[in-house]
Amino acid sequence: MSSELGLLVGLPLLGVSLSFLKKLRGILLFCVSFLTLLLSLRAYFKKNGFEEVGGWQVPLGIGLRLDELSSSFILMTGVVCFFVFLYALSFFKRAPGFFWVFFFSVWAGLNGFFLSEDFFNLYVATEVLSLAGVSLVASSRTNRAIKASLDYLFISLIASLIYLMGVGIIYLRAGTLSISDFASKESPSFEYALGLIAISLAIKCALFPFHFWLAPAHASALAPASALLSALLIKPPAYLIARISLEFETGELKLIFSILGSIAIAFGSIMAMRQQTIKMLLAYSTIAQVGYLFLMLPLFGFEDFKQDAIKAMSLHAFTHALAKASMFLSSGNSIYVSKSDELSLMPSFASSHPLTFFGIFFSGASLMGLPVSGGFIAKFLLLKTSIQVGLYHIGLVAVLGGLLAGLYIYPLWKECFEKSDKKPSGYIPIWMEISVFSLGLISFIGGIFGL
Amino acid sequence: MGEFLILSLLLSSFLAGVLNSLIDERASKTRILINLSAGIYKLFVVFYLFKNKISQELYFEITQGVEVALKVDDFGLSFIILSSFLWFLTTIYAFGYLENSENKRRFFTFFNLSISSTIGIALSNNLLSFFLFYELLTLSTYPLVVHNGTKSASKAGGIYLIYTLSSGALMLTSLGLIYAQGGSASFTKGGDLNLIELADKNPTLAKALFLMLFFSMAVKAGMFPLHSWLINAMVAPAPVSALLHAVAVVKSGAFGIGRLIYYLFGKQQVLELGLYEPLGYLAGLSILIGSIFALFQKDIKKRLAFSTVSQMSYILLGFLMVGEGGINAGLFHIFAHGIMKITLFMCAGSYENALGAKKLSELRAVGRAMPMTSLAFLISSLALAGFPMSLGSKSKEMLKQASISVGFWWVGPLLLISTVLTFIYLVLPALRMWVGKAPKDKRALPKAMSLPILITGALSFAPMILGGVEGGNSPLRLIK
Structure with missing residues (x-):
């Protein structure tokens, strides 16, 4: 199949729309989750691949790239999401639709993030993840959770702004947003740009001393939401920093x-x-x-x-x-x-x-x-x-x-x-x-x- | 065939552990069937390996350049024989001991997993595999230590974790150092070539490595001053104390020290590095302090635990008196102490189960009520103290002989003092059990509890009386 990598993002997105169904929701969502897990496993064993979504060529189109590091992150996402899904089916006896919406957005966002190879798609995926994450925290509806989710929202927005500044500098100077293209060019201002991006990622990752928002947010969400937040949502920024460290000095x-x-x-x-x-x-x-x-x-x-x-x-x-x-x-x-x-x-x-x-x-x-x-x-x-x-x-x-x-x-x-x-x-x-x-x-x- | 046998040793109790976790709490018959068949199968394999030498090795690569290696050699096989045999007997004992208690399913699961880890330690052919099973042993014995679920059990479990995890961290650090130099720390008779080279080039680093590894293993061996976890762990049920705290866990530590001296650094290098001397003094001190502390314990199991601290250091002292005599003495005492101490612990468990007696003062005249158990207790105490013709006296003899070659003149007098102290803290209470009026309210004990005690009790004298331990059919022939 030529669009396997695309499906890793597409299937969870399908899950998002299926979440609004009233009948047959459980069984359909289960099929989506199971298929996505299988695709993740396949991606893990394949280890490398490159795909242009819809046949549009990079740099105009969206390129998805799979390699050793990303394949293991994809598998991690697949396994955790699948079991959290099974758990949540029993946990919410009558599952509120919105939980599934956020759940599958997270899954799609994560897979998208790990497969992306240009700074802009990464940005889009990060935003999807932050918004879904904030909503997951807020969905437990206690005062504590609402307050924590607001903190989480503000801190994510600040981090996103810093990130955009970095990306802006890169685009101005290098004229490209693809990580691999960009790595081949050199300019002194890149250091500042990368520094800005790294700081924004450290904030999103809750690296000390930016950790203050994490504990209340993760602790006040409902259990399946906390599991997603703590196990998965802190991984993408760290992954990107590792990527940057691999490519740049x-x-x-x-x-x-x-x-x-x-x-x-x-x-x-x-x-x-x-x-x-x-x-x-x-x-x-x-x-x-x-x-x-x-x-x-x-x-x-x-x-x-x-x-x-x-x-x-x-x-x-x-x-x-x-x-x-x-x-x-x-x-x-x-x-x-x-x-x-x-x-x-x-x-x-x-x-x-x-x-x-x-x-x-x-x-x-x-x-x-x-x-x-x-x-x-x-x-x-x-x-x-x-x-x-x-x-x-x-x-x-x-x-x-x-x-x-x-x-x-x-x-x-x-x-x-x-x-x-x-x-x-x-x-x-x-x-x-x-x-x-x-x-x-x-x-x-x-x-x-x-x- | 060889690979299959090695894996059988490891997997028979592992699978038994998994099966135990699957069956229902009330399915006693199935549980007995699983455990006994695993035990008998393992003994059968062990017997085969004892009769036929196999030299096959097994490798599993975990990640590039890092592999787990398993092999059966004489040194390992002797430990396997001891632990499989005593495991079988303790399992039978445990059926009786736990007859009316809860959580049998969990108990037997982890009991099997810990013995599986012990066998893994004996089979390991490089330090990394040893470390792997060493940590798995910690992990699988923790639930047994806290089995009773009381506050004091939790506390003992915490202390146990702190000691063993720290020792694991120390061992991991030394592993990292060895691998960073390009070595792989495989167990080779006479020493690992990489480490020998390292000791020549950089004696300071070699010394540091030796000390780190020694102390990381000495924790499990319960050597003074690292023994406190062992004393606390006595809150565990008696079969756990009997098998793990007299055989599997503590002996794994001592066994590791044997591997460290004779198979990792090699005799020659250890003698040149010169650390055997100060460590030998420490072992001597541990013998003395263990015996002295034992005098003041009122709780039977705690007294036995301090006696273990002292006796384990006999083994370490044996290994530290570098030479043929030393390794033989150490290995022999692994056997001797295992058999004698397991009897004593099982007796203590029987007293507790039948009379609710945990303190020595409550055991007056218990000999009248429980003659067989008390006889076994007396015999093993005598053997432990080194009564002529016992396993204990043979170890002492071997230790004295080994001490000549390294010039440890103080070993003879030290052993004499320890003998006297052992008489006072163990043999005297054992004799006192026969004086006075018999206690009345005694619970009848199942046969499963008395049979193993009689077998191991008899074994603490029988081999010597029946004609020595060096014969071709004795498992001790592995100790040359």
């Missing part, structure tokens, strides 16, 4: 980002340890895990170790996405039973709900970067290459970050086992458990298969 900026990443890991982990509610804990964990994606940036600058760095990045992103989605969905299970987000009221899943427990167990281990998860291989590669190139702080932070993760995952595991009369117990719909379990399991054993 941005020496000092990379180092600054790497240091900010280290601070993010320490800060996020320590804040996560101090939280009393499950979702805030997980949201701070996301701030910490975003740090890794920036921590490893300097390694992209070394020709000999590019491959290792790409591998580490895609492994970390994939493992974190699945594990964090599993965690947030499990927080939904906990709230489903106890009607509360309190950590101490989390049901003793290890005795009552084995599937959810194993989901939390596996995804916790993946977040810590224990073998055999992909997180472990990523950590190992980071450690090895950072010693080889002499940037020891990267390896050190990666190892210590794993330990810190252990400290904030421990309360979750502890609550799974602890028995107490205060703790509620009750029925959880089976597909909600299966989604949690599958995401956790895949994130944990993914390392064996090089995911």
Whole structure:
């Protein structure tokens, strides 16, 4: 099929329109999700490809490009979205149509983002993602959520403006927006342009010190929405920064980002340890895990170790996405039973709900970067290459970050086992458990298969 | 064939673990069937490997240039024999012990997964595989430590995680350092060539690597001052303490130190780096301190745990007295201590189950009520203290002999002191069990609990009485 890559964006868009149906919605949307998952798998195994949408040639038309880095991000999106879909089917007994609209917009936006190869399409995809993200946060309709979503909206708009400024400079000077075309030209003002773009991306990614909007937004959304936000929506900006680092010489900026990443890991982990509610804990964990994606940036600058760095990045992103989605969905299970987000009221899943427990167990281990998860291989590669190139702080932070993760995952595991009369117990719909379990399991054993 | 056998060793208990997680909580018969058949199958494979040498290796590449390597060699096989055999007995014991308790499904799942990780550790043929299974062991034993779900169990679990994850981080760092130099740290008799070269070129780095690896493994081995997790972990159910905290987990640490000295750096290099001496002193200190602390414990299992701290350091001391004698003494004590200590822990579990007794003071005259169990306790205590003709006395003899070649003159007197202390903290309470009036309200114990105790109890003396341990049919023939 010649328009496979186009379909990766097109099918979810079809899902958006199908969301307005009243009858047959569930089954049709399931078909759309399943087909998109299959396409993502196919794209992952194909690993490279280039396609011009509708036959219009670049630069006038839209070019979609698939390579090693983007294919693993596509797969990550596919797997997470598919299981979140299954989960949400049970979670919203009578699903409000608007959830599906935003859900499929996110999916389409993500696939579009990872396949795009010019700065303008990337911008469009980012805007789609931001708006869908803001709406997802607001859809839980509590005061807290509305406030958080407004903050999120403003910060995204500011970031978008900065981004546009960068893109404007590039277009003025280089006359092109395609990343690969642009990489071949040189001009001193590009550094400023790239700097602006990078800063805007760091804001959208909630890299320390731009993290303040993330925790309230991710924690106040409903569980399936939080899973999408925390697992997937923070990945595109990091992906683009990695792309830029691969193509351009941005020496000092990379180092600054790497240091900010280290601070993010320490800060996020320590804040996560101090939280009393499950979702805030997980949201701070996301701030910490975003740090890794920036921590490893300097390694992209070394020709000999590019491959290792790409591998580490895609492994970390994939493992974190699945594990964090599993965690947030499990927080939904906990709230489903106890009607509360309190950590101490989390049901003793290890005795009552084995599937959810194993989901939390596996995804916790993946977040810590224990073998055999992909997180472990990523950590190992980071450690090895950072010693080889002499940037020891990267390896050190990666190892210590794993330990810190252990400290904030421990309360979750502890609550799974602890028995107490205060703790509620009750029925959880089976597909909600299966989604949690599958995401956790895949994130944990993914390392064996090089995911 | 060889590949199939290696995988069977690893997968038989792994699959049993997965099956255990699938069956219903109340399906006791199916559970017994699964666990026993996996156990018997594994023993059969182990027996075959013992009789027929296979030299096949298995490789899985995880990512470019990083691979997991598995192989059966004599050093590993001896550990596999010990853990498979004792695992089988403990499984039987656990059926009895957990008869009326909840969450059996979860327990047996993780019990099988942890033994699978232990076998993986024994099979590992390079440091990366070792590390992989070492972390998996942490992961699969954590749920067993917190099995009871009480506050103190959670706390013990937290301490356990902090210790083991930190040791894992230390090992990972050294792995990164080794791979960054282009090495792959494979276990080769006499030492890994890359590391030998490194030790020649850059002795400081080699020393640092050796120390990091040593201490990361010493954590699991429960060596002083890294033993605190072990004492806390005694809140776990008795079968867990018996198999994991006397055999699988702590022995994995000691086993790793054996690999580190004899298969990673090699005797020659360890002697040249000169670290064996200060570490030997530390092991000696650990022997002494473990025994002294044991004197003051009122809880039986905690006393046994401190005794483990002390006895594990016998093994480490053995390995650290670099030479043929040292490795043999260490390996022998892995066997000896495993058999003796598992008996003691299982006895402690039986007392707790039958009488609700956790403190030594509650065990007065228990010998009248539970004669077989108490006899096994007495025999194993005597053996542990080094009574003539016991496994314990043979280890002490071997250790003394090994100490001559490296000039550790203090080992003889130290062992004497430790013997006296062991008599005081273990044999005296064991004797006191036979004096006084028998306790009345005793719960009848299932046979599944007494049989394993009698077997391992007898084994702490039988091999020596029946004609030594060096014979061709003894599993100890692997210890040359």
